[in-house]
Amino acid sequence: MDDTPSEPSFSGMKIGEMDREKDLTSKFLSGEMSFADYSNEWYDQDDEEDIDDVDREDLESNILMPTKQRGLKRRRRCLQLSPALLGLMGEANLRFVRGDKETAEKMCHEVIKLAPIAPEPYQTLAQIHENDVEKALQFSLLAAYLSPYDANEWLRLAAISKQRNDVKQEMICYTQAITADPHNIDTHMKRIELLSKLEEIKYPVHNLKVTKVRCYHRIVNCLPPSQSETILKYAKLAATIYHSNNESERVLEVMTTAYKKCASAFTMEDINIFLEILIAQKKFQTCLEIFVADVGVEIEAEIQTIKNPDGSIHEHTNYVKCSIPNGLPIDLKSKLLVCFIYLEATNLVKTLLDDFLSNDVEKTGDLYMDIEEALSAVGHHEMAMQLLDPLVQNNSFDLGAVWLKHAECLYNLGREDDAIESYYKVLKHAPRHAEAHKRLFEILEKKGRIDEALKTLQQDYRDVVSAKLLHDQCVALKKYNRMLKYLEVGEALLSKTFVKFRRPEEFSLAYNKPKAGIDLIYEFRTMRGEKPYHEDDLHFDEEENFKLSSQEEWSLFVELLNIACEHKQYFTMQRLAFGGIMSKNILSHRLEIEFFCLQACLIRNDYQNAFRFIREFAQKYPGPRSWNLLNLVINSVEENTHSKFLSRLFQKDYHVVKSLFLGNNFLASGRYLVALKYFLEYHDQCREPLSALLIAITILVMAAQRTFDKHHNLILQGMSYLMTYKKLRRCDQETYYNMGRAFQMFSINNLAIEYYERALACTSVTVCDKHGCVDLTRETAFNLYILYKDHAPDIARKYILKYLVIE
Template sequence: MDSEIPGPSNENSRDEINIENVLTNKFLNGEMSFAEYSSEWYGGEDDDEDDVELEEVSRTSDDEAKLSLNIGGKSLTRRRKYTRLSAALSGLMGEANLRFVRGDFETAEKMCHEIIKQMPTAPEPYQTLAQIYENNEEMSLQFSLLAAHLSVSDANEWLRIADILKKRKDYKQQMLCYTQAVKAEPHNLDIHMKRLDLLTYLEEMKYPLSNWNMTRVKCYHKIVTSLPPTEAETIMKYAKLAMTLYHGTGEVERAADVMTAAYDKCSSQFTMEDINNYLELLIASKQYQKCIDVFVSSVEIEIEAEIQTIKNSNDEIEEHTNYINCSIPSNLPIDLKSKLLICFIHLGAVSLVQTLLEDFLTNDVEKAGDLYMDVEEAFSSTGHHEMAMQLLEPLVKNTSFDLGAVWLKHAECLFNLGRESDAIESYYRVLKHAPHHPDARRKLFAILEKNGKIEEALNILQQDYKFVINPSLLYEQCLALKKYNRPLKFLEVGEALLTKSLTKFRHPEELKIAGRTKGGVELIHEFRTMRGENPYHENDLQFDDTDTFKLSQHDEWEFFKELLSVASSHKQHITMQRLSFSALLSKKAPTYRMDIEFYCFQACLLNNDFQNAFRFIREFVQKNQSTRTFNLLNLVINLLDENTHCKFLSRLFQRDHNVVRSLFLGNNFLTSGRYLVALKYFLEYHEKFREPISAFLIAISILVMAAQRTVDKHHHLILQGMSYMQTYKQLRRCDQESNYNMGRAYQMLNINNLAVEYYERALACGSITECPQHGTIDLTKETAYNLYILYKDQSPEMARKYLFKYLVI
């Protein structure tokens, strides 16, 4: 191959050649369109969007094109030269053309393919093949596209192909052809207009252009940078259009670039309004030295300056411009004066600025207040707060500028000057105009806290929940409340903060709905709709969307647990339940699902919501059958008002013959009044384990049955029941408890003399046990009360004796 492809190494050169062959072969085989093929070569459909590149491309020779390829993860940027055929291949190409002229198309085609096989990036064989296939519109078009791409840039050829593509309604490749034609003849305005006309047509028909690397503003920008200075009027027209579009999308630097390109070519066409807009863009993009050049060349400002050599922080010698004097025309508009001041401020010409500032301050504040603010902002950003104050004082004294933004600048300037007491007053003026301004509240809090006014500082952080809330300020309020030990207020504000990511309940009924495992949020929304409410954001807190504050998943979880701890320690059980149920509906719940469910269970128990507590303990006991879960299940079952757990217990122990199965089922049937079934389960358990609890439960079941009128042989049942009570007494080996329970049994049977005897024995015994956590476990008071009940009707004196001896607090 004759042409050289420069690259960083021989290996890269070989890679580039391989890429050329692969891309070309894919295109020829129909595996990619020409738009995709060109995109692979150029890295986009219009790689000339940058102004500097646009100028360079317009000066590039016609036999070169800039390429940017990714090879093996490395980016290669080079210029591909027009590939020339070797002498042998040139001869073969001539023979192919001769065969084509003679009508021997088959041989000519074979020769072209042979040349392509040896040198796939040469344009000549594709040009001939396009003519050979002129009766096949699709093949001829593809070969023409490839030939145009590989050959010396020819705008007319690209335009010819674009016309063909227009008839085929292949808009994307048509746009690509116009782009290539623009590169070939960047000074030709007609080509630019053809591309713009196509773009306008596509926009009108709402063609999807989002995935195209071509926009109207890029076309305008290209026109400005491509046309010669002789087309000044056209350049200015499209420069203003591009500037407007760039400014609308916030691309200030690009707006400045396009105006700079226009100014460099036709500065004489700039009106004073254009100069003002251009300077504003330059200042926004911090090109202050360029602004000074514009002032000197276009506004007739004379500046005296000297070049000084100084050492920078790296001990390197560099040049620094020292501005000494400035002569300003008397008729210069005040907005241009303010921009000149801003430029000198940022360029460090402080002494010159002081001189110019005196003249600037003579302007009427009523008319030039906005310009005062611009200059003040330049002073503040460069740390010259004393000078900034000279501009702020006239503003705050003027009723037209009694605004929150002005007072905020005034307060910040005072704070930076160390005048904190004055700054407090100014910050309060800010809050008067903008009560929900987060920065003002935040800075005022810092000053008040520093001065020891803690209560006032904490009150400043409080936001009105009826309006839009700033979440970052809410979090800072939580930290401050925690720091100064305000737990209940911390709980209130923390719950408000968590509603940003958790559901906030409006009605008590929504807690029950949230307790459901699936569809909680959707059911709550349906419930609100049924009540005639808006499911979203009607009464909920509204957070500021512009604030990007967001707790990480771990931090939010730790914050949530801290709130639960505060709620629990201060017995705010309703809040605890509300928080835990909200977390259950969170999208992050799967990560901490088990923990959240247990917190919900605890909150339900503490809040006496036993129905929901039973739902959670049901799930726990199915997943983890342990002594603790069975104890919790038993606790909840005993607290339930309704007997709705029978079927669940039957299913729970249907397959698993757990040691507690008989006790649980027996107790369940006992409480539901099915004494014979309960007795069956208690006897099964007693036969296996011979424990005192089982003997006691058997005795209770039999004695309850004996008390029923529908049962025969009452005396026989009573004897059996008391027999099991004696068995219980022997197995329990705890005199106070066993005597107390024996007394209760006889009292229930109305055998009061024996009841009194056993109660007296219980009183004579010591306490049951000592517990380090719960203290002494003793039945003395219960025993004495039962004796009081037995004696109060028949022997009041004995009743008083027990009352005063054991039951006086």
């Protein structure tokens, strides 16, 4: 007998598909993939058979895939062997029965090579390896998967998988068993029971791709109408879960399926729930059909043909008469009324509404709200007011939501004065309602009550704050030029992304690591035993999606800084500038923000923090402007320990100004010899009057110290440099004044008076268009007054009256 058959011919099978099937099968048999992965790869679908595969022609008008095509997709895995391969399989089974297992196994593998998705060889191989549980299970799973559906076989394999503690495989087996026999409720229950046990032990059930709600939905779809009680039970369970997950379409699907299968089992309560679902999905016509079929409502209608302006024709249903059975529950009456409202049956609505208004508001207030919402939605505001007026007059419904409906209805009716009062009622009950704030502002603004309108936008910062409302308030305040209030509200809005610093250490963390600064600050506060958030921090509504764009936040930030500076709110200016360091939204403007911080620090005389910024600017942008600012800050801070920084600053690109900086630093710290060294170096390279004056001052200060010898020589040297300064400066008033000060310091009063008199006789130092006249006359006169007051008070008084009296 020839064991090599001819190549089989499978209709619809391509060579590429055959190769893929062979590859997948070999991977599964070799243990490279699990059965779950194997089935997913083969059919490209989840372990859980999609509930959408159930025919829903009765539920939807357009179907994504015809039923016949879906059936073909499921049946394609069961292929018939060619006669030659059937003969080979018969021979393999005969060899197995005779005990020649080795030859039988070889024949089976030969068939698998030619037909990898035929079930027969796997069935035989499972019997051959019955003593090897692992291999037998693998072949049985493949055989079952490729065979026509056999529910009992899948249940047997599920039991084996359970013994092996293979949860995922067990779930697949139950799912396949349900597919084979969908009407067997016991199989459905076993799968749900397995899910419940897994949830109890906190197993990650999401990996199984099966959920309880899908199981419930599957039961509703699969069971026959004869099991109406079970269908209705699980339809309600599925609808509850779908509703909690906001899957409204699924809620409608499962309840519609249950209704079509067992409408007679629906109680009035069930029908009420189903109608509520239909109304939520705007299926008003379907609701009327249910009212007629199951509730006993009689409706007369006529079809009208209407011609549109464009020439097209459409049909409109005109509802003429409605008869309601006695004793119909009030909630069903309200739903019938809602349906007629949306279907524009105006005459019936008026009749039914008059009947409905006879009911007690205390008991049926919620239904009043449902009907009012429908009336307002279609523009019947007058009728809506008939429902709202009784509600707001009832203490049980004195609520913000009711007053909001009342206010909106009044506004739509054009009764703006009454609407204002109702909106105030809304804010009394719900102070955080942003839309009520905004609408009230618009009405008051329209009436010209601007101050009152602006007050309505104000929020209580102790409560949760709306960022959108803060932005609207900013726009309004800017529009009416209320700049200080605009500054306050704008800062509150920016605080959503800005951080208020409590300590210098926090600012250091934020400055050095801006991207992770906020997290580091919160960790720092936690380590200190503090709360990460301050009790005065604003708490924004986390459910609100409003957010300023990067450009909007930057524009607002710069504008607020300018306003704070113009109105001399320097502390606010500095707080804003420091807060901008932390905002990730404007991180691209980091360099400009740092410069704003420097300006704010200089204006507030906060030189300690100013030094943090100017040292960065001096390194990045060396030049006269940076050096002048650096010198201003260094001379203003209390500590003079900047010599190392100054040395590093000019280490890369040497500049002679380094000597001037270091000389000033050492002079201020009392190290006069070192200062004199640097001043002399600078003077050798730049013979400027400033360097000569600094040298003279340093030498004269040394001469005044007891720790130095040869005071006379030092005084002579100092005066010599003062004369050099006088020649280089060429400004008589200034030089005479400085020389007079030097002589006064050493109590050489006759020379001091002589030079002061010369200074008084000179013209002013300079005249500047921006700063006015720079004149030392008053300073000179005051020093002369000091020299004369003890020994010649009349002369001292003369200088006071001539130069220092403001007329």
